[in-house]
Each structure stands twice: as C-alpha cells, then as structure tokens.
Amino acid sequence: MLSGCLIFLKGMIKPLAATAVVLLAVLLSFLQKLGIEGEMIYSIVRAFLQLSVIGFVLQFIFSQDNRGWIILAYLFMVTVAGYTAGQRAKHVPRGKYVAGASILAGTAVTMLMLVALNVFPFTPRYIIPVAGMMVGNAMTVTGVTMKRLRDDIKIQLNLVETALALGATPRQATKQQVKRSLVIALSPVLDNAKTVGLISLPGAMTGMIMGGASPLEAIQLQIVVMNMLIGASTVSSIMSTYLCWPAFFTKAYQLESKVFRTD
Structure with a gap:
C-alpha cells in the first residue's frame, strides 16, 4: 500500500510541474483584467483531484465487467x-x-x-x-x-x-x-x-x-x-x-x- 502511494506521488511530479503553464495563463488573465484567475485555479485543482480519483474508480469498474x-x-x-x-x-x-x-x-x-x-x-x-x-x-x-x-x-x-x-x-x-x-x-x-x-x-x-x-x-x-x-x-x-x-x-x-x- 505504501509503495503504491509512493509510486503515485512520484508520478505526479511531472503533472505538477506542468501547472507552470496554468500560472502563466493566470498571470496573463490578471494583466488583461479578465477577472477569471480564480476560475482558472479552481478548474485546474478540481481537474487534478477528479482525475486522481477517477483513474482508480475506472480500474475497479473495468475489472468488474x-x-x-x-x-x-x-x-x-x-x-x-x-x-x-x-x-x-x-x-x-x-x-x-x-x-x-x-x-x-x-x-x-x-x-x-x-x-x-x-x-x-x-x-x-x-x-x-x-x-x-x-x-x-x-x-x-x-x-x-x-x-x-x-x-x-x-x-x-x-x-x-x-x-x-x-x-x-x-x-x-x-x-x-x-x-x-x-x-x-x-x-x-x-x-x-x-x-x-x-x-x-x-x-x-x-x-x-x-x-x-x-x-x-x-x-x-x-x-x-x-x-x-x-x-x-x-x-x-x-x-x-x-x-x-x-x-x-x-x-x-x-x-x-x-x-x-x-x-
């Protein structure tokens, strides 16, 4: 169980690094006064959590057939x-x-x-x-x-x-x-x-x-x-x-x- 969690956390390093482009989008939104910075951050955090959970859920469902x-x-x-x-x-x-x-x-x-x-x-x-x-x-x-x-x-x-x-x-x-x-x-x-x-x-x-x-x-x-x-x-x-x-x-x-x- 512990080893699985470590593998999962290690695999998340690259996705977390990729959020740099989201931060760039947030900065551009702020500079252009679009007012959607909060929605951008909320969206990416929500997507991160949802995908982290749904992968395991789908694995369970597919195995049940x-x-x-x-x-x-x-x-x-x-x-x-x-x-x-x-x-x-x-x-x-x-x-x-x-x-x-x-x-x-x-x-x-x-x-x-x-x-x-x-x-x-x-x-x-x-x-x-x-x-x-x-x-x-x-x-x-x-x-x-x-x-x-x-x-x-x-x-x-x-x-x-x-x-x-x-x-x-x-x-x-x-x-x-x-x-x-x-x-x-x-x-x-x-x-x-x-x-x-x-x-x-x-x-x-x-x-x-x-x-x-x-x-x-x-x-x-x-x-x-x-x-x-x-x-x-x-x-x-x-x-x-x-x-x-x-x-x-x-x-x-x-x-x-x-x-x-x-x-």
Missing part, C-alpha cells in the same frame, strides 16, 4: 454535464434541466444506435469512455446553443415581437436566431472533424498505435468516434432549442420579458 456500472456512470456524467451546461446558460429558465434532458437525448440516441449496429460491445471498458466523449462534447455544444439563443433573442427583441404581432408562431419568429445559435455552437465540432489528423492528433487513435494496435484498427476507431461526436452534439443542440422555447414565450405567444430583463 458489470453492465449496471454503465448505466450508473452514464447517468452521473449526464447529470454533471447538465448542471455545467446550465450554469453556462444561467439566464435560461430551468437551464440545468433543459441541458440535462438535451444531453441525455442526444447521447442516448447515438449510443443506442452504435450498440444496435454492433459498433461497440456493451461493456464498461468500451461504453463508458465512449459515453464520456459524447457527453463532454454535447455539454459544450448545448451550453453554447442555449446561451447564444437567449442572447440573440434579447438583442433582436423588437424584430421578434414584430413577427409575433404579425401572427408568427414562436418557432417562426425565432427561426433565424435558432439557426444562428446552432451554427455557432456546432462549428467547432465540424472544424475539428475537418482538421483531425492534419492539426490535432486524436488521442484515441494515437493511444492505440502507441499501445501496439495496427494503424487500420486505430483509424477505424477514430472515424467511429468522430461520427458519434457529430451525431450526439447535433441532436443535443437541436433538442435544447425546442426545450428552450416554452421558457422564452408565454402561453399567449408573447415574449416572456423577465427572461430577457437581466444579464
């Missing part, structure tokens, strides 16, 4: 992702629930399709890492979509209200705002797919090759990963726009002014 762990791990990830995306879009009413439901829908549909098509075996060793990648991307896209949609409607309140007064439905009155928020949110995912292998070397493929797998197997896995990220992110972001509408409008098809009053 129990499918029940898949559901528990997946629901936990969706819950945390929904809360985080909701925090990013904090001015959207019930934003955490909207984000959580959207992420659940997008990732569940994508994962069920992959399992049904026998792309991945339904075991913790495969599904949990795959689900983590999907949930993480869906979280980012959903948070941006919700925030951008609310902000765009606020900026163009007069235009939306005019459309409503002329008889348009909430969906018709906010069609351009919805389209813009989806395009902006999904652009990083699509850009990443366009440049994968040219600019960024994907971790899954590189890790497999370093582990001794054939390049063909690694390429096949990475293509699957990119496809599922695009699918889950798109479904989640579109779902979030549909779930946001009830909070933005009254039952009489008028804008809910209190939603757009604060910033």
Whole structure:
C-alpha cells in the first residue's frame, strides 16, 4: 500500500510541474483584467483531484465487467454535464434541466444506435469512455446553443415581437436566431472533424498505435468516434432549442420579458 502511494506521488511530479503553464495563463488573465484567475485555479485543482480519483474508480469498474456500472456512470456524467451546461446558460429558465434532458437525448440516441449496429460491445471498458466523449462534447455544444439563443433573442427583441404581432408562431419568429445559435455552437465540432489528423492528433487513435494496435484498427476507431461526436452534439443542440422555447414565450405567444430583463 505504501509503495503504491509512493509510486503515485512520484508520478505526479511531472503533472505538477506542468501547472507552470496554468500560472502563466493566470498571470496573463490578471494583466488583461479578465477577472477569471480564480476560475482558472479552481478548474485546474478540481481537474487534478477528479482525475486522481477517477483513474482508480475506472480500474475497479473495468475489472468488474458489470453492465449496471454503465448505466450508473452514464447517468452521473449526464447529470454533471447538465448542471455545467446550465450554469453556462444561467439566464435560461430551468437551464440545468433543459441541458440535462438535451444531453441525455442526444447521447442516448447515438449510443443506442452504435450498440444496435454492433459498433461497440456493451461493456464498461468500451461504453463508458465512449459515453464520456459524447457527453463532454454535447455539454459544450448545448451550453453554447442555449446561451447564444437567449442572447440573440434579447438583442433582436423588437424584430421578434414584430413577427409575433404579425401572427408568427414562436418557432417562426425565432427561426433565424435558432439557426444562428446552432451554427455557432456546432462549428467547432465540424472544424475539428475537418482538421483531425492534419492539426490535432486524436488521442484515441494515437493511444492505440502507441499501445501496439495496427494503424487500420486505430483509424477505424477514430472515424467511429468522430461520427458519434457529430451525431450526439447535433441532436443535443437541436433538442435544447425546442426545450428552450416554452421558457422564452408565454402561453399567449408573447415574449416572456423577465427572461430577457437581466444579464
């Protein structure tokens, strides 16, 4: 036990040394008066602690090979992702629930399709890492979509209200705002797919090759990963726009002014 702890502490020397770049980022944030120094430090400390724990948790789960762990791990990830995306879009009413439901829908549909098509075996060793990648991307896209949609409607309140007064439905009155928020949110995912292998070397493929797998197997896995990220992110972001509408409008098809009053 003691020897294991010593090995763990020794292995943490390099990660701790790498925090020098975070300190550089904190210094630049301070000099530029961005006001996010505290969030940077909190984020890196939290990531350090979470990764230190989750490595041992995953080792335990993978050794059990129990499918029940898949559901528990997946629901936990969706819950945390929904809360985080909701925090990013904090001015959207019930934003955490909207984000959580959207992420659940997008990732569940994508994962069920992959399992049904026998792309991945339904075991913790495969599904949990795959689900983590999907949930993480869906979280980012959903948070941006919700925030951008609310902000765009606020900026163009007069235009939306005019459309409503002329008889348009909430969906018709906010069609351009919805389209813009989806395009902006999904652009990083699509850009990443366009440049994968040219600019960024994907971790899954590189890790497999370093582990001794054939390049063909690694390429096949990475293509699957990119496809599922695009699918889950798109479904989640579109779902979030549909779930946001009830909070933005009254039952009489008028804008809910209190939603757009604060910033």
